[in-house]
Amino acid sequence: MQTQVSYRLEKSGQYGVELADAHCHLDLFDNPGIAISDARMGGIRFMITAGGNRLSSMSAISMADGDSVFAVIGVDPQGAEKDSNFVEELERLVKSNTAVVGIGEIGLDYKIDVDRGLQRQVFEEQIEIAKSLDMPIVVHSRQALDDAMAIVKEHMVKKAMFHYFEGDENQAVSLAESGYLISIPPFETSRRRRVINAISVGSIVVETDSPVVGRSPIDVIKTAEWIAQIKGMAFADVAHRTTENVKKLFSI
Numbered sequence: 001m002q003t004q005v006s007y008r009l010e011k012s013g014q015y016g017v018e019l020a021d022a023h024c025h026l027d028l029f030d031n032p033g034i035a036i037s038d039a040r041m042g043g044i045r046f047m048i049t050a051g052g053n054r055l056s057s058m059s060a061i062s063m064a065d066g067d068s069v070f071a072v073i074g075v076d077p078q079g080a081e082k083d084s085n086f087v088e089e090l091e092r093l094v095k096s097n098t099a100v101v102g103i104g105e106i107g108l109d110y111k112i113d114v115d116r117g118l119q120r121q122v123f124e125e126q127i128e129i130a131k132s133l134d135m136p137i138v139v140h141s142r143q144a145l146d147d148a149m150a151i152v153k154e155h156m157v158k159k160a161m162f163h164y165f166e167g168d169e170n171q172a173v174s175l176a177e178s179g180y181l182i183s184i185p186p187f188e189t190s191r192r193r194r195v196i197n198a199i200s201v202g203s204i205v206v207e208t209d210s211p212v213v214g215r216s217p218i219d220v221i222k223t224a225e226w227i228a229q230i231k232g233m234a235f236a237d238v239a240h241r242t243t244e245n246v247k248k249l250f251s252i
């Protein structure tokens with residue numbers, strides 16, 4: 001039986017390139033160590049693992065080795081109710097851990113039953129912390145993109161990645177023009193195809209959000225193949241460019 005990993009090994013060997021998974025949750029894997037080594041064997045050079053509350057942020061820090069794994073830490077909309085006081089610790093944690101490369105995931109989620117005023121307040125507090133540290137933010141937005149975009153622009157954020165981008169091509173172009181990155185998950189939709197068509201590869205990164213959405217960081221290979229096909233580019237170019245975009249945003 002050919003496993004997914006051996007199949008991907010073959011593919012990455014064939015391509016001879018290495019990709020970055022711009023957003024995953026390694027702490028949610030049953031065995032994060034195996035997930036990381038499988039990803040490395042499968043052609044993934046490094047992963048950005050994201051926290052969203054105190055516990056997951058501390059896990060992200062503990063897994064970040066500054067080589068295969070980097071961490072972003074923060075309080076997401078779900079975490080805003082219980083862990084808003086964790087925001088006060090972010091600055092110290094960022095300063096004492098070199099493998100922490102950003103603040104995230106932070107943002108707005110109108111699908112969940114958490115007070116929107118509180119979500120906004122916690123989002124804005126963390127944007128200001130990121131700005132004071134000259135760090136990028138990783139934005140989570142679900143059914144809230146117009147508001148999330150407006151807040152990021154109002155605060156004149158310089159470095160941001162919109163993770164699991166949910167918007168349309170006009171919103172994508174507007175974000176790309178502001179210098180922000182659009183992160184594409186491993187799910188093909190016609191709307192997402194239009195987004196990929198509308199912006200340059202210089203504004204695109206690939207992610208899996210695994211294990212929540214993708215099964216493994218290796219799934220970025222599928223997304224990069226899809227982007228290459230849509231844009232009529234070589235897979236190796238898409239892999240290289242998207243990886244460079246991640247490196248540049250997070251100063252890796």
Ligand SMILES: [Zn+2]
Pocket residue numbers: 023024025050105209
């Ligand atoms: Zn996520």
